Amino acid sequence: xxxxxxxxxLESGYGLIQVLWGSSLSVSLNQSVVLLGVxxxxxxxxxxxxxxxxxxxxxxxxxxxxxxxxxxxxxxxxGGIGYMSELGxxxxxxxxENLKLGGYFRTEKQNRKRAEDMYExxxxxxxxxxxxxxxLSGGQRKMLGVAKTLMSNPKLVIMDEPSSGLSPKFxxxxxxxxxxxxxxxxxxxxxxxxxxxxxxxxxxxxxxDKGQVTFGGDVEELKGNDTIRKTYFGISH
Amino acid sequence: xxxxxxxxxxxIMYGIFFGLVGLGLNIIFGVLKMxxxxxxxxxMLGSFLAFWLYDLLGFNPLLVIPVAVVVxxxxxxxxxxxxxxxxxxSKDPEMLSxxxxxxxxxxIEAVIIFSFGNNQRSIPSNVFGAAGFDIFGQRFPSxxxxxxxxxxxxxxxxxxxxHHTRMGYATRAVMANRDEAMMSGIDxxxxxxxxxxxxxxxxxxxxxxxxxIIGAASPSMGPELTTLSFAIIVLGSLGxxxxxxxxxxxxGVAIMFMQSYFSSWAxxxxxxxxxxxxxxxxxxxxxxxxxxx
Numbered sequence: 001x002x003x004x005x006x007x008x009x010l011e012s013g014y015g016l017i018q019v020l021w022g023s024s025l026s027v028s029l030n031q032s033v034v035l036l037g038v039x040x041x042x043x044x045x046x047x048x049x050x051x052x053x054x055x056x057x058x059x060x061x062x063x064x065x066x067x068x069x070x071x072x073x074x075x076x077x078x079g080g081i082g083y084m085s086e087l088g089x090x091x092x093x094x095x096x097e098n099l100k101l102g103g104y105f106r107t108e109k110q111n112r113k114r115a116e117d118m119y120e121x122x123x124x125x126x127x128x129x130x131x132x133x134x135x136l137s138g139g140q141r142k143m144l145g146v147a148k149t150l151m152s153n154p155k156l157v158i159m160d161e162p163s164s165g166l167s168p169k170f171x172x173x174x175x176x177x178x179x180x181x182x183x184x185x186x187x188x189x190x191x192x193x194x195x196x197x198x199x200x201x202x203x204x205x206x207x208x209d210k211g212q213v214t215f216g217g218d219v220e221e222l223k224g225n226d227t228i229r230k231t232y233f234g235i236s237h
Numbered sequence: 238x239x240x241x242x243x244x245x246x247x248x249i250m251y252g253i254f255f256g257l258v259g260l261g262l263n264i265i266f267g268v269l270k271m272x273x274x275x276x277x278x279x280x281m282l283g284s285f286l287a288f289w290l291y292d293l294l295g296f297n298p299l300l301v302i303p304v305a306v307v308v309x310x311x312x313x314x315x316x317x318x319x320x321x322x323x324x325x326x327s328k329d330p331e332m333l334s335x336x337x338x339x340x341x342x343x344x345i346e347a348v349i350i351f352s353f354g355n356n357q358r359s360i361p362s363n364v365f366g367a368a369g370f371d372i373f374g375q376r377f378p379s380x381x382x383x384x385x386x387x388x389x390x391x392x393x394x395x396x397x398x399x400h401h402t403r404m405g406y407a408t409r410a411v412m413a414n415r416d417e418a419m420m421s422g423i424d425x426x427x428x429x430x431x432x433x434x435x436x437x438x439x440x441x442x443x444x445x446x447x448x449x450i451i452g453a454a455s456p457s458m459g460p461e462l463t464t465l466s467f468a469i470i471v472l473g474s475l476g477x478x479x480x481x482x483x484x485x486x487x488x489g490v491a492i493m494f495m496q497s498y499f500s501s502w503a504x505x506x507x508x509x510x511x512x513x514x515x516x517x518x519x520x521x522x523x524x525x526x527x528x529x530x
Contacts, residue, residue, distance in 0.1 A: 077422035
């Protein structure tokens, strides 16, 4: 198969409220996957369940050949999952501290070297390395979030709405950066978004609706699907 | 003038100790965003541990410190794993934590009264020598000096832990944002269990020395101490462990002035300070963001 991440019939939610009703999807090595869904579709719940911030009620998560359905979050992260939340950073820590925490379980030497890569990708961050995360602009925060996530050199990057809170100009920038990083770092990525501009570099697209995956395929197939075209490419965008 | 100088100096020593009284509550709040309503009862347990070890085995209170650390880590770690991860998964962890720790407080108090009676216990303050010591011509009991030094050492330890150890670094990350810390690969439960136990041990150490500042210990003194501690950490700033020193100092100097000049009003001081801070500087004197958590 060669799948890096396989999720089958995943059910999860908050407290008594079920949000995911048997979602299945997979990400292969070096593949960029975008998970599209409107607000409330369950994107965040799905990502949080993969990362271990929420417990799976049912179903199975296999990552890199290992069943991690019941693994503790820190084990999943150490095992190679990089997770970028919608917030993405520690606002009340400095840029440098954020990066260092991104590579928490790696050696100081590895972190220093990796931080140099990040400063090369994001020169802004180098300039602001002593500044608090909270003092950065919205776009810079996202860049810091991306850099922090990449610090641990994860096998799979999962991102929760990297476009949230950004103006269209910055959304375009984020898309470019992720596209560049996907090629440069050969990243495997799963990005949850409601903004269709992210399908630009997606090799596979899933659509999540009311807690279920209703579509899986490439861009051509997506554009050929009438209902989806109306939802995502219609008057709303 | 003499009374004034005495009041200031005694207030500073008291204040440093009261900082220690609030410290355990504040580091637990910093990491878990929960108020340990049984905090005062753990202080009381520390007092009783010190009393028994002194009474039965002749232990000097300084020797009780390592015992208290071991005992309260042995209690704290299982207590954490028993209660807190489940609480954190619930819909309203803050509210439930109030109810839970209130229950723990009641249980501790009841067990101690049931087992040993509702009697006051004390350790004579001449346990550190009867001579006393002089500062700027004012004479103070030796026990105050020892208590002040122990409290300062506790603060130095917490500072060193937070800023110069790897676990402390992880602890600051958990304090800043629990989920983000988890997603950085930090074993948040392990850090929390450690800090929770450290908070209980610090409360117990405050209890060991409370005889010399607060007076005799009784099994029912817990809730009042919890309120006092809460006032101190709100004054300093919730969730900022080192802000607790400032809260303690303000309370210590204020209580000394009250006792010297308006002694009959001294008991309501914590409540007055609490209300004043809430009205005029709700984020605490050194704090900013902790309250939003």
